Amino acid sequence: MSHFISHVATLEIPVTNLEKSIEFYIDILGVQLEFKGEKNAMLTFKAKGVPTFYLVQTEEAQGTSFTNTNNGIIHSIIDFYTPKLEEFYYWLKEKNIHVGTLNIHPENGLGGFGFKDPDGNLLSATNVLHSGQ
Structure with a gap:
């Protein structure tokens, strides 16, 4: 059987205030506006x-978000993904973005943390790359 899917094309995110969310995602993620409708918008990474x-x-x-029933x-x-995990974490804090605990493994320096968009959608940042990324 052949594989039909090659990559993730679009992530759909529910928002209650489109304008505020567009500003947040452009500012925080560095994405650009590709399309804006009356009740929706398409954003993409420049690179x-x-x-x-x-x-x-x-x-x-x-x-x-969801709760992992194995560990809560x-x-x-x-x-x-960001190679500058700690810098990104403190930059978000300076911008008064709600961030969770910065978790970094003491031996390999790999880790991540959660942060929220204006609607409370939980997003995460990590400095971990997987094979093929």
């Missing part, structure tokens, strides 16, 4: 192009 972020306005925020830890469904 890579994929995946795009499709912000969809909704009446109530539904969240992008709340996970985001989107992890962003």
Whole structure:
């Protein structure tokens, strides 16, 4: 059987205030606006192009997180890569973005942390790259 899927094209994120969310994602992630409709917007990274972020306005925020029933830890469904994890963490704190605990393994320096968009959607940042990334 052949494989039909080659990559993630779009991540759809529910937002309650489209304008505020567009500003947040452009400022925090460095993405650019590709398309803006009345109740939705498409954003993309300048360098890579994929995946795009499709912000969809909704009446109530539904969240992008879940609780790991094995350990009770709340996970985001989107992890962003940064080689400058600590710098990014403190930059977000300076911008008064809600951030979680910075977790860095003492032996290898790898780790991550969670942060929230204006609707409370949980996002994560990590300095871990997996094979093929």
